[in-house]
Amino acid sequence: AQSVTQPDIHITVSEGASLELRCNYSYGATPYLFWYVQSPGQGLQLLLKYFSGDTLVQGIKGFEAEFKRSQSSFNLRKPSVHWSDAAEYFCAVGLLTGANNLFFGTGTRLTVIP
Amino acid sequence: GAGVSQSPRYKVAKRGQDVALRCDPISGHVSLFWYQQALGQGPEFLTYFQNEAQLDKSGLPSDRFFAERPEGSVSTLKIQRTQQEDSAVYLCASSLNMRVRAGDNEQFFGPGTRLTVL
Numbered sequence: 013a014q015s016v017t018q019p020d021i022h023i024t025v026s027e028g029a030s031l032e033l034r035c036n037y038s039y040g041a042t043p044y045l046f047w048y049v050q051s052p053g054q055g056l057q058l059l060l061k062y063f064s065g066d067t068l069v070q071g072i073k074g075f076e077a078e079f080k081r082s083q084s085s086f087n088l089r090k091p092s093v094h095w096s097d098a099a100e101y102f103c104a105v106g107l108l109t110g111a112n113n114l115f116f117g118t119g120t121r122l123t124v125i126p
Numbered sequence: 127g128a129g130v131s132q133s134p135r136y137k138v139a140k141r142g143q144d145v146a147l148r149c150d151p152i153s154g155h156v157s158l159f160w161y162q163q164a165l166g167q168g169p170e171f172l173t174y175f176q177n178e179a180q181l182d183k184s185g186l187p188s189d190r191f192f193a194e195r196p197e198g199s200v201s202t203l204k205i206q207r208t209q210q211e212d213s214a215v216y217l218c219a220s221s222l223n224m225r226v227r228a229g230d231n232e233q234f235f236g237p238g239t240r241l242t243v244l
Contacts, residue, residue: 056219
């Protein structure tokens, strides 16, 4: 079945520590891949996206993600987390054919401790 | 406006009431999407418009859900005879172009309407 999986429901990191949020997808062909961030009471904000080409993608707010075809993964990373990064993070895919909408994972809640 | 706006931001309805949720997309954006986000879940697709045409409504969970975009800008999502399982955040997103796949075309999201059905 087609799916987007974010295996970590909740992650807690210390401020200044590194971060990696996992995302795996299961689709027939490599889809377009996205990471969104959602702060309380806010809409989803796009952090970065992958269509093709360089498998290491740079985004806003110091985030990056690496596409690994062999693992069907698109993990989000940040070298040094700031307290303001505390939020919900969603991985999403867009299909190459068919539906125009995005398919989202269930999200990972990030807590940052001082 | 600068971004996608939605109103009301919060709505409490008694079971059986009808509700209408409004979305104002970014001016000039052709495509408009509605998503439903249940508590602790990711957004799930409801329906998609290209200008005033509703091209995909495969995600609408029942015939109690109805969406329209009569002039190709503002959209309204209507839920008739609300049920407790309709409680969720309803997100609207718009994107500029229409002849591209979802991945080619960034979707800009509004803050959502939180619907609580008692």
